[in-house]
Amino acid sequence: MAGIGTAALRLDGPAKVTGGAHYGSDAPFGKPLYGVLVTSGIARGRITAIDEQDARAEPGVVDIFTYRNIGKIVPGNIMDGDGYMGTSIAPLASAAIKHDGQIVALVVADTFEAASAAAYRLKIDYAEEVPAATFDSPGTETVAGVVASKKHKDPAVGDAEGAFAGAPVKIDAHYATATQHHNPIELFTTACSWSGGKLTVWESSQNMWGAKTGLALQLGISPDDIHFVSPFVGGAFGSRGSLTQRTAIVALAAKKLARPVKLATARDQGFTIATYRAETRHHLKLGATRDGKLVSVSHEGFEVTSRPDNYMVSGTDASTRLYGCPNVASKVSIVHADRNTPGFMRSPAETPYIFALECAMDELAYALNMDPVELRKVNDTQNEPIKGLPYSSRSLVPCFDAAAKAFGWSKRSMQPGSMREGEWLVGWGTATTMYPSNISASTARVTLFPNGTAKVQTATHEIGQGIYTVCALIAAGKLGVDPANVIVELGDSNLPPAPVSGGSNSTASVSNAVSKACDEILAKRAQGANGAIEAYAENIPKGDPPDAIRKLYKGQPSFTGGTESKDSIRFAFGAQFVEVRVHRLTREIRVSRTTGAFAAGTIVNPTTARSQLMGGMIWGISAALHEATEIDPRNARYTNKDLADYLIPVNADIGDIEVIMIPEEDSIVNPLGIKGIGELGNVGMNAAVANAVFHATGVRIRQIPIRLESLLVA
Amino acid sequence: MPNAHDALSSFSVITRRTILSSTAAASAVPLTMTRGQATPNAEPSAAPPLSVDLVVNNRTERLIIDSRTTLLDALREHLNLTGTKKGCDHGQCGACTVHVGGKRVLSCLTLAVSIREPIATIEGLAKQDGSLHPMQQAFIDQDAFQCGYCTPGQIMSAVACVKEGHAGSDAEIREYMSGNLCRCAAYPHIVAAIKQAKSATESG
Numbered sequence: 001m002a003g004i005g006t007a008a009l010r011l012d013g014p015a016k017v018t019g020g021a022h023y024g025s026d027a028p029f030g031k032p033l034y035g036v037l038v039t040s041g042i043a044r045g046r047i048t049a050i051d052e053q054d055a056r057a058e059p060g061v062v063d064i065f066t067y068r069n070i071g072k073i074v075p076g077n078i079m080d081g082d083g084y085m086g087t088s089i090a091p092l093a094s095a096a097i098k099h100d101g102q103i104v105a106l107v108v109a110d111t112f113e114a115a116s117a118a119a120y121r122l123k124i125d126y127a128e129e130v131p132a133a134t135f136d137s138p139g140t141e142t143v144a145g146v147v148a149s150k151k152h153k154d155p156a157v158g159d160a161e162g163a164f165a166g167a168p169v170k171i172d173a174h175y176a177t178a179t180q181h182h183n184p185i186e187l188f189t190t191a192c193s194w195s196g197g198k199l200t201v202w203e204s205s206q207n208m209w210g211a212k213t214g215l216a217l218q219l220g221i222s223p224d225d226i227h228f229v230s231p232f233v234g235g236a237f238g239s240r241g242s243l244t245q246r247t248a249i250v251a252l253a254a255k256k257l258a259r260p261v262k263l264a265t266a267r268d269q270g271f272t273i274a275t276y277r278a279e280t281r282h283h284l285k286l287g288a289t290r291d292g293k294l295v296s297v298s299h300e301g302f303e304v305t306s307r308p309d310n311y312m313v314s315g316t317d318a319s320t321r322l323y324g325c326p327n328v329a330s331k332v333s334i335v336h337a338d339r340n341t342p343g344f345m346r347s348p349a350e351t352p353y354i355f356a357l358e359c360a361m362d363e364l365a366y367a368l369n370m371d372p373v374e375l376r377k378v379n380d381t382q383n384e385p386i387k388g389l390p391y392s393s394r395s396l397v398p399c400f401d402a403a404a405k406a407f408g409w410s411k412r413s414m415q416p417g418s419m420r421e422g423e424w425l426v427g428w429g430t431a432t433t434m435y436p437s438n439i440s441a442s443t444a445r446v447t448l449f450p451n452g453t454a455k456v457q458t459a460t461h462e463i464g465q466g467i468y469t470v471c472a473l474i475a476a477g478k479l480g481v482d483p484a485n486v487i488v489e490l491g492d493s494n495l496p497p498a499p500v501s502g503g504s505n506s507t508a509s510v511s512n513a514v515s516k517a518c519d520e521i522l523a524k525r526a527q528g529a530n531g532a533i534e535a536y537a538e539n540i541p542k543g544d545p546p547d548a549i550r551k552l553y554k555g556q557p558s559f560t561g562g563t564e565s566k567d568s569i570r571f572a573f574g575a576q577f578v579e580v581r582v583h584r585l586t587r588e589i590r591v592s593r594t595t596g597a598f599a600a601g602t603i604v605n606p607t608t609a610r611s612q613l614m615g616g617m618i619w620g621i622s623a624a625l626h627e628a629t630e631i632d633p634r635n636a637r638y639t640n641k642d643l644a645d646y647l648i649p650v651n652a653d654i655g656d657i658e659v660i661m662i663p664e665e666d667s668i669v670n671p672l673g674i675k676g677i678g679e680l681g682n683v684g685m686n687a688a689v690a691n692a693v694f695h696a697t698g699v700r701i702r703q704i705p706i707r708l709e710s711l712l713v714a
Numbered sequence: 715m716p717n718a719h720d721a722l723s724s725f726s727v728i729t730r731r732t733i734l735s736s737t738a739a740a741s742a743v744p745l746t747m748t749r750g751q752a753t754p755n756a757e758p759s760a761a762p763p764l765s766v767d768l769v770v771n772n773r774t775e776r777l778i779i780d781s782r783t784t785l786l787d788a789l790r791e792h793l794n795l796t797g798t799k800k801g802c803d804h805g806q807c808g809a810c811t812v813h814v815g816g817k818r819v820l821s822c823l824t825l826a827v828s829i830r831e832p833i834a835t836i837e838g839l840a841k842q843d844g845s846l847h848p849m850q851q852a853f854i855d856q857d858a859f860q861c862g863y864c865t866p867g868q869i870m871s872a873v874a875c876v877k878e879g880h881a882g883s884d885a886e887i888r889e890y891m892s893g894n895l896c897r898c899a900a901y902p903h904i905v906a907a908i909k910q911a912k913s914a915t916e917s918g
Contacts (some may be wrong), residue, residue: 014854184863642806
């Protein structure tokens, strides 16, 4: 009987291959009006004049909304600070401009073509002030993380400075990661329609209940009067977890005009009206004995954020706990600049911070003349070093053993530049990957029908991870029905709440809630219930606060896992290996093959899990070699705001990707033993690629992305 | 890192780009302009609506549309065929790929009123009885997508890639599928799906 562990094809596959899957952008509103945004041409200053005459002369234009006439919108707090928003910057609250590309107007017309043309004909004048763009720009403000956020701690133990001073082998290096934008292929559209005081919003979201609660707060109405819908989400990667400021603007426009309004946000506008991964800097100091044992780890991080918001990812939480070491120090600071507020992007904390640590570990391996895999094994631990808590499970060494064998690591020669094939320098690199295993309170309703079919209802989100099929497998296994006979309804805020689909928690959170509802159905049946048997279950994981369900109904998750638990530390681990080829003359860099081995507890559906891990690994290649949002330091403006200039891999960029799943049982993380995998695949790849480039060329590049020009000095 | 639109360069219909470069007076908006930063006294850009007959998935549809309407928006907003997706509206992502006269075309760069040949979209690929095209089934079998948003464009491109004779090797498939971006990064599985469906697509 199919259930947990069955390699199942996606039940939503037929819908996705026939055009029958409906995304937020596919709102079925008849005769809508069309909205187009106008965004600011400066990063800091004020609007001094708006000339609407030419724009309103465009045939078909219905109205133009600016700060002068939009009406009251409560800005809201960012999600990182217990709110729902991606930014607290309210774009149409006043004439003030706080970042480049801020929304300054919404043009509404009978057709998309008229709205677009009018948006180009709107004339806005500004009084411009000199903005601070990024690190080192005049006018930035640096604030210690512990000052910016009460939640942030700088993990530390022992005497890292003293131990570093006395260590026989040392690494002291600086690393940097680039600004990145999620760029899901579905644009940041919104469609709003009012009927009898009730608002329906079609918008692709990772956080249905959070979006409706946050929007209600912004509009000053009851969350019960808002219905969020997106049966499918066209890529998310964190970008649709928090609410953007566009939604309330479209809602008010639709209300005033008493017609549905569909907003067609352009690709370039997505770079500035939503969140992104901010650029980071790192200072790593590692001290080790001559046999490779770490005696001191020090990690200092700097992250850019917007002027008003204290957003930070604080990846030292993970990086200070990856290896056994008696002396650890860390510090995170945020740097306020005149930018839009950054936010969650696939493994927000771990991607930049583990990149820095795992590059430094490779440097340490070379300083020791020790195999990089051996160095990881020497420093493996079953207890995290800060508080000494045990890992609930940690299969890092089995991952390294399996991946190294499959990759053929034993044939590697340590010497950089020593492996060549014709005109190509071949490099092999490796790194550890890790990601916290989160779970939140969640709810689900399940119905078992007498004809052997079942229905699962929960307001979780299909962002590509295959949660439709996961829900069906859980119910099928529990209730003894065929997964093909399980109807799964999700992506609708009228369904029982599930947490934000972020932090790789969804499969754990939702599966345990569905499983609990199924248990109740079985209990009812055992007690003699017949006909259609329905059960609604609230699952509160051990470690969640007692009011976790009440918070969930307000769109707030209660994550436990990672470093949040008092009795254990909960992470999934993996080992990643990369082969790069660098052309001897042109320095062109190609990733020819990669192998990743991952241990993440129970794998509900190995078919979709493989795809998720593979996609993550390609994300890591992309971060290491392709992706960077370029910022003009003079005007704090992103300069490559489209899919031709913002480089992501195309099919021809990707070689062989091998995914190995290592069996692991973990009864501590949750009853079903599920650890999330959505973000595990990409974390270590950044460093693995960079380390492979060093092995190929002997040139150590400490800043990603590594491009051809990075290597021309060699 | 090619964005291999060269594979798509052979379509014969008039595109938005060529209209804009050749007929300045009739143009909607120069692409280099920025929203909200207009020059004063711009010429009115709208022209009277035009009538056009489009043959879409073997059905003739008469539309009265703006001359500026792209094929993509005509399909999605006027014919309610939302399977064709908008990912960039700039011909950079491939999500809007459809067939015009049997060739793959970026519908976001194609003006609807310029089309004289039959159009096929993802909704018309399966048989009348609902049985899937071999390429659709192969995408399911190989798990060649995650979120599925780029998938209609990938499948339309994949069918054309095979029919063009560009599926001779893994490397060739990768090259000729590189105009279709997949942010979930299902690329290796897309190659596998095309290999699975190749012979059935060639004979179909």
